[in-house]
Amino acid sequence: xxxxxxxxxxxxxxNRYHLPYxxxxxxxxxxxxxxxxxxxxxxxxxxxxGVEFTTEIDELLTDSExxxxxxxxxxxxxxxxxxxxxxxxxxxIVEKPFCDTLEHAKELFELxxxxxxxxxxxxxxxxxxxxxxxxxxxxxxxxxxxxxVETHIDYYRPGSIAEPGVKxxxxxxxxxxxLMDRMIALFGRPDKVAYDIRNNEVESGVDNYFDVDLHYxxxxxxxxxxxxxxxxxxxxxxxxxxxxxFVKYGEDQQENDLKAGIMPGSPGFGEDSVMYYGIxxxxxxxxxxxxxxxxxxxxxxxxxxxxxxxxxxxxAEPLVSQEEALTNIQILEAGFHQSSPSVYTMxxxx
Numbered sequence: 001x002x003x004x005x006x007x008x009x010x011x012x013x014x015n016r017y018h019l020p021y022x023x024x025x026x027x028x029x030x031x032x033x034x035x036x037x038x039x040x041x042x043x044x045x046x047x048x049x050g051v052e053f054t055t056e057i058d059e060l061l062t063d064s065e066x067x068x069x070x071x072x073x074x075x076x077x078x079x080x081x082x083x084x085x086x087x088x089x090x091x092x093i094v095e096k097p098f099c100d101t102l103e104h105a106k107e108l109f110e111l112x113x114x115x116x117x118x119x120x121x122x123x124x125x126x127x128x129x130x131x132x133x134x135x136x137x138x139x140x141x142x143x144x145x146x147x148x149v150e151t152h153i154d155y156y157r158p159g160s161i162a163e164p165g166v167k168x169x170x171x172x173x174x175x176x177x178x179l180m181d182r183m184i185a186l187f188g189r190p191d192k193v194a195y196d197i198r199n200n201e202v203e204s205g206v207d208n209y210f211d212v213d214l215h216y217x218x219x220x221x222x223x224x225x226x227x228x229x230x231x232x233x234x235x236x237x238x239x240x241x242x243x244x245x246f247v248k249y250g251e252d253q254q255e256n257d258l259k260a261g262i263m264p265g266s267p268g269f270g271e272d273s274v275m276y277y278g279i280x281x282x283x284x285x286x287x288x289x290x291x292x293x294x295x296x297x298x299x300x301x302x303x304x305x306x307x308x309x310x311x312x313x314x315x316a317e318p319l320v321s322q323e324e325a326l327t328n329i330q331i332l333e334a335g336f337h338q339s340s341p342s343v344y345t346m347x348x349x350x
Contacts (some may be wrong), residue, residue: 001313002029006090008081009072010035010053013095015042016258017124018070021302023049025238027124027309034060061088068312070122075168079104082119085109091118091312096177096323097332105329109322118311121328122304124318125178126185128252129270129299130236133278137294138186140283143241150223150238151179151186153251154230158201160208167336168208169220171226172197176335179224181320181328182216187222189327190214192345195335200229212335217301237278244282244290250275252299264302272296323349 005022007014010033022028023046031343032052033043043053054060060069061084069085071078071091078094085092086108098121099105112119125131136144167173170291184190194213208228215221239246254270262269277293284290299316307319326349 002027003309003312004065004069005030006066006069007033007064007072008035008057008060008069008085009095010038010042011072013073016255017048018072018122020258021300022305024263025302025305025309027313028305031066032060034062036253038127043104050059055131056194057084061085061090068093068118068308075173075265076195079108082108083111084193086115086215087160088119089115089117090229091178093120093122094228095306096123097121097168097173098177099329099331102326102330102333105326109326118308118318120298120308120318120320121181123178123181123185123305125252126182126319127299127301128182128254129272129296130248130250130252130278131182132297132299133248133294134237134239135186136297137239137246137278137280139315142243143246143286144243144278144282146239146241147217147219148221148223148240149183150225151183152225152227152234152236152302153179154226154234155228156231157208158242160197160228168204170197171228172207172210172212172335173332175226176210176212176224177328177332179226180214180331181261181324183222184327185320186323187216187220188322190216190222190331190346192343194330194343195333197335202226203301212331214331241282245279246278246280246294248276248294250296254299254301264300270299272298 034057035053036055037300038053068091071081072095075097079099082094108119182270192215196211197207198209200209211225213221213223228344235247235249237248253272257269270312277296280294281291310316
């Protein structure tokens with residue numbers, strides 16, 4: 001069985017984070033791609049594989065063969081486009097951030113239930129190698145009861161988002177969604193959230209910095225943080241538990257390989273350097289201190305689409321649950337309704 005797909009948007013997101021993974025999978029077929037302006041140089045290799053391109057969105061929405069549509073357009077268009085796709089009776093994957101508000105997100109999920117289609121945000125970074133290493137360490141449990149987790153995505157890009165603009169263009173909506181989603185996938189809904197969201201270069205600029213704490217009871221906290229003015233590498237993950245700690249430097253290698261023209265399926269694609277393997281230091285059952293490298297699992301964003309296939313064709317539970325998706329948007333939206341810094345107690349999802 002094959003899932004026949006359409007794409008709305010043919011920019012960097014579609015060409016880097018989606019299509020290279022889909023086109024090597026035999027059970028997925030991209031039939032049609034819509035964009036207002038088709039980049040013919042980028043389109044040529046896909047045309048050779050039989051992919052059709054159109055500048056008329058209705059040609060995609062009325063195509064009865066297409067059962068799944070991925071939306072890779074600017075964030076402010078996600079809600080309206082996803083609504084159109086669902087109303088056309090097709091399942092939809094929406095690039096991050098899924099929606100601008102919790103109300104809109106709930107509406108899309110309810111509409112999806114009415115139409116009997118899958119509605120899900122594209123949380124591909126659940127398949128970053130560095131995160132998979134952390135997930136492995138957490139699930140193996142040798143650190144004991146965790147009391148603190150810290151996760152970063154930092155850059156040295158001064159002035160990169162200094163101009164005023166909408167919140168969806170800032171770092172919290174753009175990067176915070178990835179960091180939070182992975183932690184929520186591991187640890188569930190937090191009880192409260194503490195925010196510090198700002199531009200640390202110009203007061204009026206779109207946020208280029210956030211330091212957000214997810215609190216779970218009184219003994220466990222997860223810190224998610226981004227700063228666009230960091231010139232020295234910081235660990236991507238730091239975990240502390242009652243029996244030890246785990247520290248992981250180095251970003252997932254998939255994007256670097258893609259930029260270099262190395263494609264998914266190529267030998268060595270996405271493999272981490274040994275020098276960036278995480279270090280675990282912990283006490284074993286005898287009370288002896290153990291220190292060892294944890295080999296980084298190979299990341300693969302295509303596994304997201306493998307999970308989607310299993311849901312559509314075999315009835316598996318969605319990779320990203322409705323509760324997880326709504327929790328992410330609830331936290332994002334609440335961050336901009338508070339003064340900064342502030343603390344928000346999570347309200348129930350109804």
